[in-house]
Amino acid sequence: MPGFGSEKGVILRQFFALAQGKGGRAAVLPRRSLAKRDRLSADRRRGHNGGPPPCDDANMDASDRTTHEQIRQALAERFGAEFDVPCTLPGADELARIARHRSHRKYRADPVPPELLRLLFACALSAPSKSDLQQADIVHVADRARVKAIVDLIPDMPWINAAPVFLVFCGNNRRIRQIGEWRGKPFANDHLDHFMNAAVDAGLVMMNFIRAAEAVGLGACPISAVRNHPHEVSNLLALPDWVFPVAGLTVGYPAETGRISARLPLEVTVHVDRHDERALERRIDDYDRRRRELQPYRRQRHSGRYEDVPDYGWSEDKARQYAVPERADFGAFIRAKRFRLD
Amino acid sequence: MPGFGSEKGVILRQFFALAQGKGGRAAVLPRRSLAKRDRLSADRRRGHNGGPPPCDDANMDASDRTTHEQIRQALAERFGAEFDVPCTLPGADELARIARHRSHRKYRADPVPPELLRLLFACALSAPSKSDLQQADIVHVADRARVKAIVDLIPDMPWINAAPVFLVFCGNNRRIRQIGEWRGKPFANDHLDHFMNAAVDAGLVMMNFIRAAEAVGLGACPISAVRNHPHEVSNLLALPDWVFPVAGLTVGYPAETGRISARLPLEVTVHVDRHDERALERRIDDYDRRRRELQPYRRQRHSGRYEDVPDYGWSEDKARQYAVPERADFGAFIRAKRFRLD
Numbered sequence: 001m002p003g004f005g006s007e008k009g010v011i012l013r014q015f016f017a018l019a020q021g022k023g024g025r026a027a028v029l030p031r032r033s034l035a036k037r038d039r040l041s042a043d044r045r046r047g048h049n050g051g052p053p054p055c056d057d058a059n060m061d062a063s064d065r066t067t068h069e070q071i072r073q074a075l076a077e078r079f080g081a082e083f084d085v086p087c088t089l090p091g092a093d094e095l096a097r098i099a100r101h102r103s104h105r106k107y108r109a110d111p112v113p114p115e116l117l118r119l120l121f122a123c124a125l126s127a128p129s130k131s132d133l134q135q136a137d138i139v140h141v142a143d144r145a146r147v148k149a150i151v152d153l154i155p156d157m158p159w160i161n162a163a164p165v166f167l168v169f170c171g172n173n174r175r176i177r178q179i180g181e182w183r184g185k186p187f188a189n190d191h192l193d194h195f196m197n198a199a200v201d202a203g204l205v206m207m208n209f210i211r212a213a214e215a216v217g218l219g220a221c222p223i224s225a226v227r228n229h230p231h232e233v234s235n236l237l238a239l240p241d242w243v244f245p246v247a248g249l250t251v252g253y254p255a256e257t258g259r260i261s262a263r264l265p266l267e268v269t270v271h272v273d274r275h276d277e278r279a280l281e282r283r284i285d286d287y288d289r290r291r292r293e294l295q296p297y298r299r300q301r302h303s304g305r306y307e308d309v310p311d312y313g314w315s316e317d318k319a320r321q322y323a324v325p326e327r328a329d330f331g332a333f334i335r336a337k338r339f340r341l342d
Numbered sequence: 343m344p345g346f347g348s349e350k351g352v353i354l355r356q357f358f359a360l361a362q363g364k365g366g367r368a369a370v371l372p373r374r375s376l377a378k379r380d381r382l383s384a385d386r387r388r389g390h391n392g393g394p395p396p397c398d399d400a401n402m403d404a405s406d407r408t409t410h411e412q413i414r415q416a417l418a419e420r421f422g423a424e425f426d427v428p429c430t431l432p433g434a435d436e437l438a439r440i441a442r443h444r445s446h447r448k449y450r451a452d453p454v455p456p457e458l459l460r461l462l463f464a465c466a467l468s469a470p471s472k473s474d475l476q477q478a479d480i481v482h483v484a485d486r487a488r489v490k491a492i493v494d495l496i497p498d499m500p501w502i503n504a505a506p507v508f509l510v511f512c513g514n515n516r517r518i519r520q521i522g523e524w525r526g527k528p529f530a531n532d533h534l535d536h537f538m539n540a541a542v543d544a545g546l547v548m549m550n551f552i553r554a555a556e557a558v559g560l561g562a563c564p565i566s567a568v569r570n571h572p573h574e575v576s577n578l579l580a581l582p583d584w585v586f587p588v589a590g591l592t593v594g595y596p597a598e599t600g601r602i603s604a605r606l607p608l609e610v611t612v613h614v615d616r617h618d619e620r621a622l623e624r625r626i627d628d629y630d631r632r633r634r635e636l637q638p639y640r641r642q643r644h645s646g647r648y649e650d651v652p653d654y655g656w657s658e659d660k661a662r663q664y665a666v667p668e669r670a671d672f673g674a675f676i677r678a679k680r681f682r683l684d
């Protein structure tokens with residue numbers, strides 16, 4: 001792998017020095033024909049002001065050029081900003097899939113072969129795990145009647161029934177307690193950190209599963225609504241004490257291209273050294289505006305309760321969503337599963 | 343699925359003995375002569391009972407063959423089982439990186455270029471997010487004195503100071519509350535589910551960051567110990583109310599190959615339709631045995647408190663670890679950050 005000491009590393013360093021030295025964003029790579037530049041940057045110019053040049057020098061083949069362009073376009077659409085993609089970047093295919101991620105809710109009828117699913121489970125469970133405790137479980141809900149019983153609890157998501165695969169990622173704090181019993185040790189960690197570790201482990205495994213699934217051409221959509229009626233879902237899946245659902249996931253071969261979900265700019269979510277909320281309100285206003293241009297909301301949430309507003313955006317939608325209690329009983333469910341949460 | 347006691351297990355063991363070669367590590371398959379390859383694939387053919395043929399037929403080029411072999415080898419080592427890898431699998435490079443994941447704690451001195459890091463942040467934050475709420479923040483601790491101040495709180499991990507990059511992934515329940523205020527809406531979700539959503543969102547973003555980092559040749563290691571002294575870490579990073587650290591992450595170009603961490607067999611962590619603990623105790627005994635063969639523990643944990651045992655394994659180690667309270671004050675910290683956790 002190229003670091004900055006290797007030959008590729010030197011090229012990377014030269015690229016960044018070039019890009020940074022000329023005002024940060026406006027550096028120009030040599031050996032680009034005008035025709036190529038015009039073709040490639042026509043789209044980019046529309047939303048952006050003088051971003052970095054594309055990596056389309058004569059040494060790149062068409063496939064690499066496409067991959068680099070996909071990364072830049074996807075991130076520009078998602079964050080409303082330009083990103084430099086080094087010409088010699090290894091793993092660009094994988095970065096392109098990560099950058100172009102979208103949730104898929106419509107699937108072709110083609111089944112996902114069981115052996116492929118098993119391969120993806122193994123890849124997913126290769127994720128890091130807090131203290132090597134391995135507190136994530138996957139329940140593959142293969143029985144369609146059981147899937148339907150779960151979906152019946154989520155009235156606004158009947159489309160889940162049509163997904164070829166439905167999984168539920170669970171946190172499992174139970175195994176470590178069982179192991180303690182078998183090894184004659186007390187269990188001294190009945191507190192919030194322990195609960196959170198299992199929830200996060202399940203999240204890591206789900207994210208890793210999504211990556212593996214997208215690598216092989218599948219699409220997926222996380223379903224946190226499996227927690228809307230946690231007792232019932234737990235009963236349907238026979239989850240014992242100290243095992244709890246974190247999220248469902250639908251999986252299948254996508255029937256549609258899907259859409260990139262625009263994200264808050266990195267100035268809001270990435271901080272250097274200290275948490276920083278400067279200009280947050282203005283940035284959220286800008287983000288609302290950018291999203292409205294890209295993908296306006298079709299309906300205003302809770303329209304009976306609130307009057308329609310002309311510039312309905314992300315922040316108004318989220319403020320309305322969290323003005324109404326949602327899963328207020330999840331804590332009681334977790335405590336009924338015998339967690340203390342101290 | 344075959345354990346190491348079965349016929350397939352014997353073949354696997356032979357395979358690893360061969361692959362380990364000089365260093366006692368099965369991480370990298372050495373260059374094999376044709377004769378060796380033929381012997382290996384003959385073994386695998388024998389081991390497979392009617393499954394699809396191995397993907398080393400004449401139609402595959404050497405690079406594809408190597409990738410498929412890497413996936414099989416990594417998962418065999420990790421799970422003690424054989425996995426079929428379809429010959430025509432798209433995205434096999436990415437699956438190979440996922441399957442071969444390892445945590446890295448030693449890095450070369452080469453810095454990670456700022457623009458590359460920014461690209462990886464954007465990729466990471468392309469992860470799915472619960473209800474599109476985007477409750478994950480990344481703090482890039484760039485100031486070495488601040489890194490040192492955090493590492494001083496984790497006495498057994500001084501190596502973190504030598505990592506070229508140190509990040510802290512945080513859950514942020516604050517923004518949604520601010521947005522509610524700005525939009526004149528009450529906040530009606532002060533409960534456990536809401537806290538968990540932000541923690542899991544941070545986990546998703548960290549996992550996605552690790553994938554993006556490994557794609558470009560970097561290595562990483564999650565550090566949950568940033569929660570050992572959460573008040574101090576929170577002060578050092580100026581985390582406001584409703585923002586909390588989920589995990590740190592060291593990042594850099596790996597200086598060593600690293601080791602694959604063996605995992606519980608899929609029979610333990612993957613369930614069909616109903617949570618299933620059949621034969622759990624035996625399977626954990628088998629797993630302890632398999633791990634001991636692959637990577638025995640160098641020390642027995644809390645050896646002053648417990649007598650040394652001859653067959654020290656994963657379950658004994660984890661039972662000892664959780665017999666002692668760890669982060670019992672994290673709940674108090676989260677409540678001091680004004681969470682209710684109902």
